[in-house]
Amino acid sequence: MxxxxxxxxxxxxxxxxxxxxxxxxxxxxxxxxxxxxDPEAAxxxxxxxxxxxxxxxxxxxxxxxxxxxxxxxxxxxxxxGWPAWLQPVHLRGAAxxxxxxxxxxxxxxxxxxxxxxAVDQGGPVTAQEDASAVSAKGPAVQEAAxxxxxxxxxxxxxxxxxxxxxxxxxxxxxxxxxxxxxxxxRPV
Amino acid sequence: xxxxxxxxxxxxxxxxxxxQLVLLYQGMAYNLAFRMLGDTEAAADATQEAFIKAxxxxxxYRGGAFRAWVLRIVTNVCYDHLRNLRRRPASSLEDMAVDAxxxxxxxxxAEAPSDYALRQELGRVIQQAIARLPSPQRTVLxxxxxxxxxxxxxxxxxxxxxxxVKSRLSRARAKVRDYLMEHQELLPGRYRLQDDxxx
Numbered sequence: 001m002x003x004x005x006x007x008x009x010x011x012x013x014x015x016x017x018x019x020x021x022x023x024x025x026x027x028x029x030x031x032x033x034x035x036x037x038d039p040e041a042a043x044x045x046x047x048x049x050x051x052x053x054x055x056x057x058x059x060x061x062x063x064x065x066x067x068x069x070x071x072x073x074x075x076x077x078x079x080x081g082w083p084a085w086l087q088p089v090h091l092r093g094a095a096x097x098x099x100x101x102x103x104x105x106x107x108x109x110x111x112x113x114x115x116x117x118a119v120d121q122g123g124p125v126t127a128q129e130d131a132s133a134v135s136a137k138g139p140a141v142q143e144a145a146x147x148x149x150x151x152x153x154x155x156x157x158x159x160x161x162x163x164x165x166x167x168x169x170x171x172x173x174x175x176x177x178x179x180x181x182x183x184x185x186r187p188v
Numbered sequence: 189x190x191x192x193x194x195x196x197x198x199x200x201x202x203x204x205x206x207x208q209l210v211l212l213y214q215g216m217a218y219n220l221a222f223r224m225l226g227d228t229e230a231a232a233d234a235t236q237e238a239f240i241k242a243x244x245x246x247x248x249y250r251g252g253a254f255r256a257w258v259l260r261i262v263t264n265v266c267y268d269h270l271r272n273l274r275r276r277p278a279s280s281l282e283d284m285a286v287d288a289x290x291x292x293x294x295x296x297x298a299e300a301p302s303d304y305a306l307r308q309e310l311g312r313v314i315q316q317a318i319a320r321l322p323s324p325q326r327t328v329l330x331x332x333x334x335x336x337x338x339x340x341x342x343x344x345x346x347x348x349x350x351x352x353v354k355s356r357l358s359r360a361r362a363k364v365r366d367y368l369m370e371h372q373e374l375l376p377g378r379y380r381l382q383d384d385x386x387x
Contacts, residue, residue, distance in 0.1 A: 016358035020332075022339065050381045051365040055333035057379065058314045059307045060215070061222045064232055067214045067239050068207040087250065184248065 010034055010041040015048050088181040095177035102170040109163055195254050199246050206246075210239050213255060216335055217262045223330045224266040226319055234269055238262040256344040259337075263327055263345060270323055306376040313374050317367040325360035332357050 010031060017023050018031050035042045189197070189208070197205035217238060222231035238261045249257055299307065318326055324346070331337045331345060332353075342353045372380050 011358075012362045013355055013358040016361055017354055020339070022354065047365050047369060047381065048361055051361055051368055052333055054310070054368060054375075054379055055314060055329070055364065056336075057307075057310060058223075058334050059311045061219050061228070061231070063215050063218050064228065066211065067218070067232075067236050068210045069203060069239060069243055071203065 009038060010044075012044070012048070015041070015045050018045070019049055019052060086184075088184045091177045091181035091184070095174045095181070098170050098174045098177070102167055102174065105163070105167060105170070191254065195249075198243075199249060201246075203243075206243055209254065209258075213258050214239075216255070217258060220259060220262050220327075220330055220335060221266055223315070223318060223334060224263070224323075224326060225269055226315055230269055234265045235262065238265045241265065253341060253344055256341050259331070259345045260347065266327075267323060306378065309374070309376050310379050313368070313371060314364075316371075317364045320367065321360050321363055325356045325363070328353055328356040329360035329364065333361070 014023075014027075014031060018028065023031065035045060189205070191209070191212070194205045194208050194212075198209060214235065218231055218235045221234040221238070222228060225231050225234060238258070242258055242261050245261075318329065321329065327346060328342055331342045332339075337345070339350050339353050339357075342357075343350050346353070368375070369381070
């Protein structure tokens with residue numbers, strides 16, 4: 001979308017960027033065309049330029065004293081810094097990887113065969129029916145049934161309570177890593 | 189010793205090298221704090237606190253523009269001061285902004301007395317206009333139009349995007365423009381908008 005289209009006149013943001021020389025050659029040419037045809041925009045530009053010039057004329061405050069540190073201030077207990085090799089980008093990368101694992105885990109548990117409550121051609125199978133069917137099929141089938149995950153299982157072979165515990169742990173780890181990365185970026 | 193060597197020495201715990209950096213940046217740090225807080229004493233406290241924090245957190249400095257890193261700490265300290273001020277009903281930013289006694293200290297004593305008085309007036313009106321801005325807009329405006337930093341360096345100081353810097357700056361300028369246009373009578377004659385028709 002063109003930055004010229006939404007406003008019937010030139011926006012303050014465009015005029016401000018124009019003053020700072022932050023427009024492309026083409027944008028600059030179009031702004032100047034509009035300024036030539038729009039006295040209202042030209043007036044706003046003049047006032048904006050005056051504002052910037054006035055701010056630049058603001059007197060600077062003389063520094064009242066030197067802010068150098070004495071040994072005593074420097075010697076106070078220092079908090080340990082982060083290890084030099086550890087960068088916020090590493091933490092964000094780890095958070096992204098864990099978030100991806102979380103998504104795969106959840107998608108896998110919902111989308112793969114065997115997920116959700118057991119349903120067998122024509123409707124839900126009660127625990128009683130299931131047990132009797134297994135016992136009728138002999139010891140080998142019974143053994144296999146015992147090894148299979150119980151109550152609603154996910155496609156990755158995790159029982160649902162385990163699944164949610166793993167998912168919650170991953171979610172918390174992602175949040176902690178992102179908070180640590182944010183803390184590293186903000187020095188104080 | 190050049191700036192990079194000073195930074196490296198300071199990061200190894202060399203306090204003398206760090207103090208050389210303090211002398212290099214204290215003018216800009218103090219002026220940023222003064223314009224943010226509108227009070228010389230609060231600005232001095234904030235500047236000192238920022239340099240102490242900078243020294244203690246040198247382990248967190250990850251390279252890049254050291255000046256931007258220091259100014260970011262100053263900005264954060266000023267935000268903390270402003271938050272504390274808002275919790276105290278007895279004083280307000282507006283009260284501080286119109287404190288002519290403090291603004292008078294802004295002017296270089298070597299200036300001619302007439303220029304001194306004019307710039308004192310100008311400084312007072314500018315401070316009143318700036319004090320009305322929300323903190324993020326105020327920071328961008330000070331860094332850009334008073335301290336002369338580029339958009340890129342401001343984005344680094346404020347940990348934000350160039351687009352955000354651009355939009356905050358334009359909004360801040362528009363508000364200061366409106367204030368200056370409404371209060372032309374408070375400005376010395378030479379700082380009023382001249383009635384010409386240059387685009």
